[in-house]
Amino acid sequence: MPHMQPATLSRYLLHGQFISRHCLRTRSRIQVLPVTASPAPLVRYLHTETRESPLNAPAPIHVPLRKQLKDEAKKQKASGKKKKKNADNQVVDGWELTVGIEIHAQLNTAKKLFSGAATSFNDDPNTHVAYFDLATPGSQPIFQKETLVPALRAALALNCEVQPVSRFDRKHYFHWDQPSGYQITQYYEPFARDGRIHLRPRDGIAAEDGEGISIGIKQIQMEQDTAKTLAQPGDVHWIDFNRVGMPLIEIITHPEIHYPATAASFVRKVQALLNAVDACVSGMEAGGLRADVNVSVRRTDEPNAPLGQRTEIKNLSSFKAVEDAVIAERDRQIAVLEAGGTIAGETRGWSIGSTETRRLRGKEGEVDYRYMPDPDVAPLSIGPDLVAHLRDTMGELPDDVVDELTRDFGLSSKDAMSLVLLDGGMRVEYFWTVVSLLQSKLGIDAPEQHKACFLLATNWILHELGRLTAERSDEPAQDMGFSADGECLRVPAQHLADLISHLYKREITAKVAKELLWAVFRGRVPGEYRTVSDAIDGEGLWFKELSADEYAALADTAVRGQEDVLRQFVGAKAFPQGKLMFLVGRMIRLGQEERIDPKSAEGVMRERIEGVYVPAFKTGP
Structure with a gap:
């Protein structure tokens, strides 16, 4: 296969490879049959079947995050231990905390980084695997140039400087989730550097950060993801190679965060920015974004002393986990140092509901990974015309939207932030659709004419819709069916706008409005009645107020x-x-x-x- 030559990426051709479609499972002891490539464009990666891990064994039951948290809270309550509230646990007298963060986000692309195999979430395991993904001898990486577009949008949203030329390196390590024995990344010359994000109190930073803090981003690099390991009973692991080669960006901050709540708010802000520019395929709750935090402490009476020895906590999968893990590791390091011990440079883990981090392994350094330029991947040349086009077409970022909602529509900062952050930004798109319909119905030319109406709409979109699934159904809230075009499958915007318009004009009562919303949610409108107004007529629900x-x-x-x-x-x-x-x-x-x-x-x-x-x-x- 020919190597890719440097080229200005505003002029590119797309390359593709066939996608394999066979389901695979494997053991953790990794007794694996050799991989053979058939003449047809189909990869079958077969593993030995054992009595401990039959191929027809049931998949592990997925326990929702919310249930895990509730179970851990029950255990904590039963133990009689009271956990200090995080808001009151941001500072330890006599000690300074320093945190740096590395965020891995999966790019929203149709193909993998170096193969034409499709990116996939919900398909059967090992159904989207190309020869190069499995390091089949003779296969070579072919950079899929379209993966660069969401990466560039992410860099621009994070205020980074895009580098005209960047290069790929090999990071060597051996593990069953990395078939080639190395990961292709951008260690020495990443495609973006020197970004900065400003966090305000409304972002949820610690009160100690006052009116705001600016966090520097050292670099953003493109790299491959590894395979997904599914732990099974009896020291058995199944491997899903669909995830091998998925395109990631790694966002690396400077060590400029000093409070746990601010660390969590930084990750939350990054996720909101990536969602706003359609760079990331999903958020932390769906596994599309993971965070590693580097934690160190030093005494405040030694301001000129170097930063303390840092430890890294890997693969944090929620904003709460980021804050809780930073607090736990800070307290552990302080306890060790006050007892006269030393902090070892190591990688540590965190489980939901834990009170302590746990050691995973000694910290590997650069010499262990033996980084080297990848000889099979050409330098990446990024044309300024492409960067300029993406910057001009990027649209509004979350801060601009929140400012508009608070300024023009009278929303509180909390409600505005909730609209922007919920459902990956799709909830606020639904809000805009409902507002547009209300303006048309009520003849509103400017938002300030009827701010009370828009506040009413905000309350219903944020709270009343949530109660539909929280109180009357076992279905999770995400099943409401919000879409990127500003619609909702279960409660279409037209029906909610009709309902709010009647309520705002006092043509129906709040109690009647809630019953009508339930009717829309359950499909009686449209269905038994064509519109909300038809339902009010048919049931005799118009408000006839007492004299x-x-x-x-x-x-x-x-x-x-x-x-x-x-x-x-x-x-x-x-x-x-x-x-x-x-x-x-x-x-x-x-x-x-x-x-x-x-x-x-x-x-x-x-x-x-x-x-x-x-x-x-x-x-x-």
């Missing part, structure tokens, strides 16, 4: 027998709001709830107390 006289009569009925409550309003320095709402609640329960507006009921009850009931007590016997 002023009817409200007054209902208030008189509600206060009957409540003299002890009414006396607490006489001469009160501050209006007893809790007692007022108690009486309003009685009004709603005693009246026709479908005809009562709680705000109107509260106003009438307040007027009656101040104008009728309290004066009656003052003039009474």
Whole structure:
């Protein structure tokens, strides 16, 4: 196969290879049959069958992350140990924490980095494997140039300088998840350098970082992923080679983070940026992004001392795991040093719900990996026209969207951040669709005309939609079916906009609106009824509010027998709001709830107390 020659990547041709399609399983002792390549473009990687690991053994049961956390919380509670809240555990007096982070993100591409095999998540194991992925003798890497596009978008989103020429190196190590015995990466000359991300309080940084902190990114490099190992009972492992050669970027920060919460917020911000520019295939929750953290401590009374010996914690798979693992490793190192010990340079692991990190292996250094330029992969030349085009077409980044939502639509920073971060950015696209429909329905030219309507829409999109799956269904929230084009399979934007429009104009009550939302979620609209309005007509749900006289009569009925409550309003320095709402609640329960507006009921009850009931007590016997 010919080598790829350097070329400006704004002018490229695509190369491809056939994809293999056979399911494979293997043992951890790795007694493996030789790989043979058939004349047809099909790779079969067969492994020995043992009595301990039959090929027809059932796959391990996947335990959702949420259930793992709940189980660990129950164990912690049963043990009687109380864990200190992370918000109160950012600083240890007399010690300074320093954290550097390495993030591995899988690029959103159709092909692997050096072969034409398809990238795959949910297909059967070992169904997308090319000759080069298995290091078949005679096969060579062919750089798939389209993998560079999402990598460049990531670099630009992280404010990095794209290098005109970069090169690939071999990182040597031997393990069953790496068939070739080395990984192709960009160690010496990566494609992007010198980035920077600014974090604000709304990103969730530690309070000790004040109004914000800027974290430097040393470099971003492209590299291959390894195979996926599936642990089985009895010291048996199955290997899925679909993941070998998947295109990754590794994002390496400078050691400029000093608080655990800030470390977690940095990873969260990176994920949001990669999602916003469609660079990463998925987030931490789906395994498309993994973080390694390097942790060291030193005494604060020695400000000129070098940084302490660092340890690395590998493969953290959630934002909470990042914060918890940093806290645990910081505390472990401090305890060792205060006891007169020394910190060993090593790689450590972390399990969900743990309170301590665990040693995995001694830390390998550069000499162990024996990096060398890869002789089979040509230098990568990146044209400035491609970089300029991607920068011009990148669109809004999360911070710009949050600023617009808070400034123009009146959202709180917390709600705006939630919209942007949920469902990989698809929730905020759904919000824009609903807002556009509401503006058309209500004749709104500028958002500030009806901010209350958009705040109402935000509440329903963030909270009421979540309750559909949390309260009435065993289905997880991600099954709502949000899409990148701003739609939702289970609650189409048109129906939610109709519902919110009627609620905002007080044509239906909040209780009726929630029942209508449930009808949409379950397919009664469209279905039994074509639109939300048809459902309101068909069920007679239009809001016909009580008259002023009817409200007054209902208030008189509600206060009957409540003299002890009414006396607490006489001469009160501050209006007893809790007692007022108690009486309003009685009004709603005693009246026709479908005809009562709680705000109107509260106003009438307040007027009656101040104008009728309290004066009656003052003039009474």
